[in-house]
Amino acid sequence: xxxxxxxxVIALAVTGAIATSYANASSSKTTATAPVSLSKxxxxxVPGCPPSDPGSCQ
Amino acid sequence: xxxxxxxxxxxxxxxxFCLAALCAITLKKQWPEYWSLGGFLATRFxxxxxxxxxxxxxxxxxxxxxxxxHRAYVAYFYIYWISYAIESxxxxxxxxxxxxxxxxxxxGLQQLGMLVFRWAASISVVVALGSAxxxxxxxxxxxxxxxxxxxxxxxxxxxxxxxxxxxxxxxxGLNYGSRIFGVSLGLGIMATTDLVQSAWLAFLPHFHSAxxxxxxxxxxxxxxxxxxxxxxxxPKRRMIVLPTTSPFLRWNxxxxxxxxxPGFVAVGGMPPELLAPAELExxxxxxxxxxxxxxxxxxA
Numbered sequence: 001x002x003x004x005x006x007x008x009v010i011a012l013a014v015t016g017a018i019a020t021s022y023a024n025a026s027s028s029k030t031t032a033t034a035p036v037s038l039s040k041x042x043x044x045x046v047p048g049c050p051p052s053d054p055g056s057c058q
Numbered sequence: 059x060x061x062x063x064x065x066x067x068x069x070x071x072x073x074x075f076c077l078a079a080l081c082a083i084t085l086k087k088q089w090p091e092y093w094s095l096g097g098f099l100a101t102r103f104x105x106x107x108x109x110x111x112x113x114x115x116x117x118x119x120x121x122x123x124x125x126x127x128h129r130a131y132v133a134y135f136y137i138y139w140i141s142y143a144i145e146s147x148x149x150x151x152x153x154x155x156x157x158x159x160x161x162x163x164x165x166g167l168q169q170l171g172m173l174v175f176r177w178a179a180s181i182s183v184v185v186a187l188g189s190a191x192x193x194x195x196x197x198x199x200x201x202x203x204x205x206x207x208x209x210x211x212x213x214x215x216x217x218x219x220x221x222x223x224x225x226x227x228x229x230x231g232l233n234y235g236s237r238i239f240g241v242s243l244g245l246g247i248m249a250t251t252d253l254v255q256s257a258w259l260a261f262l263p264h265f266h267s268a269x270x271x272x273x274x275x276x277x278x279x280x281x282x283x284x285x286x287x288x289x290x291x292x293p294k295r296r297m298i299v300l301p302t303t304s305p306f307l308r309w310n311x312x313x314x315x316x317x318x319x320p321g322f323v324a325v326g327g328m329p330p331e332l333l334a335p336a337e338l339e340x341x342x343x344x345x346x347x348x349x350x351x352x353x354x355x356x357x358a
Binding site for chain 2 (some may be wrong): 001002003004005007012013016018020022033043046047048049051052
């Protein structure tokens, strides 16, 4: 049990670290192409377009 | 179409699981210890309740005025991002309170860790808000960028806490059935999902709906985990027994006296008027009783 939980936690931490390095490496690309770079952990859709022009990024 | 229906169902499930977790916390009388998690869930519950109808109104439908859809979208945009900012700050407080609860038996290390955490969190928040600023930025873009940076900061701190809790939980007298571990695990899963999503959106920016599915499933799993941890009885904390040579014990003792007000010692000549009559009497009697007479000078 202890080994399983520790492996899961280490896997989560390593995945998070790798994802952070990828996200940082491509941050310039993100601002140029993507409307948003992050959203809530939620099923609700992300409102990425500016409020003045909702259809600009669809 | 099927994806959209599934996403809608997940949104409703999310609301239900939020309510279930809130009920579990309330019924088990855990608000004093987990008020920040309760606040996080309440914010999520209320924002979802408002966002679901606003989202349906913001989707243009034939026969509906475009002005209504536009106004609904504006409201949806601000409520989504403002609630996200509040949740990020509350999640930081949850991390802080989980650390405080986990370290409760070792007061000295707890105080030292909380001091370090407060500084790290404050600096991270200032850096996140500062680094989000760029020239030619509108208010809406700044809001999105600042909240994204804040969330990323919070995710990294959360993962650090999860690793600490996972390895320190057994020496702290807890086990994997403890609510402290359950809350940390849920936050850790959410943090990893956020960071992976951040990388995903950087490479595949137009795959929002695919990731929304992942997000929806993950949040339902996390909320169900929290509900289970709060609904089930928590195992009692074991008594912690440390060897006298334990570095934990030594560092705890050192940390406990850090910041205490120091005592003062008179090192110069002290006039007798500063002493109380009783103190003078004691000192005179003590000197009379001395067997060896006190030397009158260094040469004597």
